[in-house]
Amino acid sequence: xxxxxxxxxxxxxxxxxxxxxxxxxxxxxxxxxxxxxxxxxxxxxxxxxxxxxxxxxxxxxxxxxxxxxxxxxxxxxxxxxxxxxxxxxxxxxxxxxxxxxxxxxxxxxxxxxxxxxxxxxxxxxxxxxxxxxxxxxxxxxxxxxxxxxxxxxxxxxxxxxxxxxxxxxxxxxxxxxxxxxxxxxxxxxxxxxxxxxxxxxxxxxxxxxxxxxxxxxxxxxxxxxxxxxxxxxxxxxxxxxxxxxxxxxxxxxxxxxxxxxxxxxxxxxxxxxxxxxxxxxxxxxxxxxxxxxxxxxxxxxxxxxxxxxxxxx
Amino acid sequence: xxxxxxxxxxxxxxxxxxxxxxxxxxxxxxxxxxxxxxxxxxxxxxxxxxxxxxxxxxxxxxxxxxxxxxxxxxxxxxxxxxxxxxxxxxxxxxxxxxxxxxxxxxxxxxxxxxxxxxxxxxxxxxxxxxxxxxxxxxxxxxxxxxxxxxxxxxxxxxxxxxxxxxxxxxxxxxxxxxxxxxxxxxxxxxxxxxxxxxxxxxxxxxxxxxxxxxxxxxxxxxxxxxxxxxxxxxxxxxxxxxxxxxxxxxxxxxxxxxxxxxxxxxxxxxxxxxxxxxxxxxxxxxxxxxxxxxxxxxxxxxxxxxxxxxxxxxxxxxxxxxxxxxxxxxxxxxxxxxxxxxxxxxxxxxxxxxxxxxxxxxxxxxxxxxxxxxxxxxxxxxxxxxxxxxxxxxxxxxxxxxxxxxxxxxxxxxxxxxxxxxxxxxxxxxxxxxxxxxxxxxxxxxxxxxxxxxxxxxxxxxxxxxxxxxxxxxxxxxxxxx
Numbered sequence: 001x002x003x004x005x006x007x008x009x010x011x012x013x014x015x016x017x018x019x020x021x022x023x024x025x026x027x028x029x030x031x032x033x034x035x036x037x038x039x040x041x042x043x044x045x046x047x048x049x050x051x052x053x054x055x056x057x058x059x060x061x062x063x064x065x066x067x068x069x070x071x072x073x074x075x076x077x078x079x080x081x082x083x084x085x086x087x088x089x090x091x092x093x094x095x096x097x098x099x100x101x102x103x104x105x106x107x108x109x110x111x112x113x114x115x116x117x118x119x120x121x122x123x124x125x126x127x128x129x130x131x132x133x134x135x136x137x138x139x140x141x142x143x144x145x146x147x148x149x150x151x152x153x154x155x156x157x158x159x160x161x162x163x164x165x166x167x168x169x170x171x172x173x174x175x176x177x178x179x180x181x182x183x184x185x186x187x188x189x190x191x192x193x194x195x196x197x198x199x200x201x202x203x204x205x206x207x208x209x210x211x212x213x214x215x216x217x218x219x220x221x222x223x224x225x226x227x228x229x230x231x232x233x234x235x236x237x238x239x240x241x242x243x244x245x246x247x248x249x250x251x252x253x254x255x256x257x258x259x260x261x262x263x264x265x266x267x268x269x270x271x272x273x274x275x276x277x278x279x280x281x282x283x284x285x286x287x288x289x290x291x292x293x294x295x296x297x298x299x300x301x302x303x304x305x306x307x308x309x310x311x312x313x
Numbered sequence: 314x315x316x317x318x319x320x321x322x323x324x325x326x327x328x329x330x331x332x333x334x335x336x337x338x339x340x341x342x343x344x345x346x347x348x349x350x351x352x353x354x355x356x357x358x359x360x361x362x363x364x365x366x367x368x369x370x371x372x373x374x375x376x377x378x379x380x381x382x383x384x385x386x387x388x389x390x391x392x393x394x395x396x397x398x399x400x401x402x403x404x405x406x407x408x409x410x411x412x413x414x415x416x417x418x419x420x421x422x423x424x425x426x427x428x429x430x431x432x433x434x435x436x437x438x439x440x441x442x443x444x445x446x447x448x449x450x451x452x453x454x455x456x457x458x459x460x461x462x463x464x465x466x467x468x469x470x471x472x473x474x475x476x477x478x479x480x481x482x483x484x485x486x487x488x489x490x491x492x493x494x495x496x497x498x499x500x501x502x503x504x505x506x507x508x509x510x511x512x513x514x515x516x517x518x519x520x521x522x523x524x525x526x527x528x529x530x531x532x533x534x535x536x537x538x539x540x541x542x543x544x545x546x547x548x549x550x551x552x553x554x555x556x557x558x559x560x561x562x563x564x565x566x567x568x569x570x571x572x573x574x575x576x577x578x579x580x581x582x583x584x585x586x587x588x589x590x591x592x593x594x595x596x597x598x599x600x601x602x603x604x605x606x607x608x609x610x611x612x613x614x615x616x617x618x619x620x621x622x623x624x625x626x627x628x629x630x631x632x633x634x635x636x637x638x639x640x641x642x643x644x645x646x647x648x649x650x651x652x653x654x655x656x657x658x659x660x661x662x663x664x665x666x667x668x669x670x671x672x673x674x675x676x677x678x679x680x681x682x683x684x685x686x687x688x689x690x691x692x693x694x695x696x697x698x699x700x701x702x703x704x705x706x707x708x709x710x711x712x713x714x715x716x717x718x719x720x721x722x723x724x725x726x727x728x729x730x731x732x733x734x735x736x737x738x739x740x741x742x743x744x745x746x747x748x749x750x751x752x753x754x755x756x757x758x759x760x761x762x763x764x765x766x767x768x769x770x771x772x773x774x775x776x777x778x779x780x781x782x783x784x785x786x787x788x789x790x791x792x793x794x795x
Binding site for chain 1: 499503730736769772776778783
């Protein structure tokens with residue numbers, strides 16, 4: 001009996017100690033690690049800086065996130081985050097367009113891979129996405145139970161121990177300016193990288209258009225139309241090696257876009273800007289289909305001119 | 314319901330609390346309801362297969378015991394075997410054989426449209442079928458008495474900790490435990506929980522982390538040559554080991570919490586010095602099943618040498634097929650059979666060779682060489698087990714060293730990154746150290762001699778390693794598909 005009492009007492013102390021440690025780690029993670037991550041840095045900057053002057057909002061995945069430097073595009077904010085899918089863009093826009101009436105132009109990516117369902121885990125930042133979706137929506141989209149959604153929302157460190165390296169190695173902190181993530185890397189083995197990327201992104205070829213993503217893309221356009229916003233669809237710069245890798249897989253860009261263009265033709269306020277062939281110089285890329293810091297600067301200046309010419313003015 | 318799910322984290326404590334709250338004579342009812350619920354959370358309608366298998370086996374066993382005539386006993390034995398294997402064949406193998414026949418006719422340019430069943434593979438069917446077959450065989454051999462209590466027998470056939478992926482329990486080990494009264498013993502419960510924790514660590518920190526790299530390479534093998542293929546293959550060896558032994562630890566630990574003792578399924582298999590030893594250390598409950606209920610009945614080694622070799626080969630082919638309805642699994646089993654036969658054929662030559670070069674005089678070096686060679690052979694066979702097709706397996710085997718590339722940068726693409734790899738490798742080293750220590754009785758003694766704060770510290774390290782570095786996206790254990 002005494003032994004059992006001792007065990008019960010020990011168990012209670014153990015559980016209490018566990019809970020204290022659990023919340024301590026959670027507080028550390030939320031307080032010190034999350035603010036250093038691109039998703040949350042971008043969100044904090046958006047909440048702080050985007051006043052009523054915000055007119056152009058860039059959304060989408062790593063392509064706009066790394067390529068668009070808002071410092072060169074007046075009244076803009078880069079709200080894109082890596083691995084963002086059209087489904088996530090839709091939910092994000094649903095919230096933001098309600099909150100920020102000043103937004104006039106929505107710039108979405110219009111890349112081939114944007115319609116391919118290849119992301120292994122686009123919902124890894126549950127806490128971030130819970131800002132835009134309710135638990136039920138998030139649970140259904142991410143194939144998680146409601147309990148899991150709440151668990152990841154309130155204990156975002158779960159499964160993310162690697163992130164603590166940001167505290168240990170502050171040099172790994174990424175520079176984020178008005179949502180733009182600065183990439184210093186310069187592309188080295190373009191051919192190899194392009195082949196691997198094409199294989200990964202279009203592994204379901206010939207089914208490269210995912211119906212669910214297409215549906216959310218069109219819903220995002222409907223949403224913008226309902227709010228009387230202009231939509232710019234941007235084909236972001238890619239290397240020649242990446243284009244060659246697509247061709248080697250049998251993907252014909254012309255045919256791909258001709259089908260998609262038919263689907264968006266009913267939206268009168270949508271304009272497409274094509275920069276896929278803008279650069280021949282691989283030193284402007286961080287990998288075969290992402291621009292680096294220097295590429296982003298040149299590209300953003302050019303984009304600014306085109307936006308002023310064709311849309312704003 | 315997966316062990317590594319919130320669902321199970323809620324279900325298990327409730328089941329345990331209820332188990333100890335009710336009277337001993339009613340506990341089987343609770344275990345039966347809990348086990349059937351556990352199974353039905355995956356696919357409710359397939360519980361009917363489990364019930365059919367249970368009823369068939371129960372009645373046939375009673376039939377065997379009731380009638381003394383050899384012919385009638387045999388009739389019931391074969392009736393039970395045929396009915397159980399029919400379920401297994403229909404739901405697991407029908408489409409495979411049907412497709413294979415179609416392919417065979419295609420070789421001769423004959424068009425043959427084979428029928429296909431639109432069915433899902435019932436989770437754990439191979440495990441519970443084999444458990445039932447061992448029971449009926451043991452009753453037939455009069456090794457055990459037929460169970461008369463249908464409820465207890467149904468619990469034996471569906472006990473939730475080991476229902477979907479073993480260990481495959483013999484009736485003589487498990488059945489009587491349902492009659493024993495298990496008290497609420499804190500020490501036993503903590504020991505069980507610790508084992509479960511260790512299993513979770515192996516599953517979510519090591520296996521599921523390695524799985525990302527393995528899947529990336531093995532789902533696109535054409536993109537890789539050299540080191541990435543070697544690394545992915547070795548990683549798969551540890552993935553499947555940590556996945557399956559992790560499951561077994563959770564199962565054994567969960568049963569221990571409630572007072573049941575299940576069979577150990579693994580004993581540091583990658584430290585085996587021969588393929589034969591590997592099979593004495595890997596999935597022990599299955600290999601001993603094949604030994605007792607297939608290998609020995611078809612003659613074992615008490616036959617001519619060619620027949621002996623044939624018996625070994627048959628057992629391993631069937632073992633391969635047991636794992637999955639695919640030629641890759643058959644090839645995996647066949648390769649292990651071939652290894653064993655080759656090792657038997659060359660035993661004398663190998664002994665003479667080690668004597669000639671003096672290896673027998675330096676047993677430690679000899680042991681290390683044997684262990685490394687066995688590990689390489691096992692890994693070569695895993696290629697077939699993991700590959701998506703035979704052609705993929707052949708590609709991997711033929712490109713392991715061709716155009717040898719030591720560049721592994723590509724395999725972190727969209728994967729776990731170098732820090733993730735480091736965590737996985739460090740965890741593997743930790744796991745092997747703990748297992749080594751456990752095997753030599755050191756870890757438990759060492760821990761039990763330490764003060765509470767030290768033991769708690771060790772437990773917290775494992776718990777927070779799981780919470781911080783666990784991959785919680787995995788939807789199943791590898792062996793669930795078998």
